Amino acid sequence: MIGDRPRIGITTSLNEGEQRLDRRYVTAVERAGGLPVIIPMTDSTALLRRIAEGLDGLVVPGGPAITIGLVGSLPDDLPDVLMVRTRSDTTILEAVLAAHRPVLGICYGMQLINAISGGTIYADVQKQVEGTQAHSEKRGATDHPVGVEPGSVLARTIRPGMSVNTYHIQAIASIGEGLTATAFAPDGVIEAVESSDGQIVGVQFHPEKMGDNGMALFSHLVERALDTKKLRA
Secondary structure (H helix, E strand, O other): OHOHHHHHOOOOOEOOOEOOOOOOHHHHHHHHOOOOEOOOOOOOHHHHHHHHHHOEEEEOOOOOOOOOOOEEOOOOOOOEEEEEHHHHHHHHHHHHHOOOOOOOEOOHHHHHHHHHHOEEEEHHHHHHHHHHHHHHOOOOOOEEOOOOOOOOHHHHHOOOOOEEEOOOOOOOOOOOOEEEEEEEEOOEEEEEEEOOOOOOEOOOOHHHHHHHHHHHHHHHHHHHHHHHHHOOO
């Protein structure tokens, strides 16, 4: 039944005053058994915290540049995130985490989770770390395999040696408190972080664009969200 589905919030991007969301995020949450809830972008902390109370889980999708904990200067081909989005995303994310509900961070979402946990991020990892390959399609990057730490959520949700897409210029420089890196690109770039209890999973790639190969990450989120929903019932 629809009413039994856990409510999964999804934050959005902001472009010229319009909130936007790739429909593939909604489809993935729905396919995984969740009830997608699009989060309004607002400066009202009280409103966002009230919204968070009604959620069983959260997806923070991809987006522009992270400036919290930034190492270096942003390149010209990477737009800065608007502060209204930073404030809104941070507020809803912190509220959901404080309520001990599961979160899936994707690309920008992973980087934001790491940043608010005290981690740092390279402004342009390709230029700042010797030996790093291009990780942005705009710069000629293509899919690449990831090495995954045994026993991690990633080890249970993606196939061994599976290739993932790559759409980022920034990358994690240092890991935030309470997080562990659990997947790496061949050049050493961090491709995933997790909390020890599995409440937080962040991936640098975009599973919503990977069809069936990316669905297990959304299924894991919805399963965890359903567990927390049952505990509160």
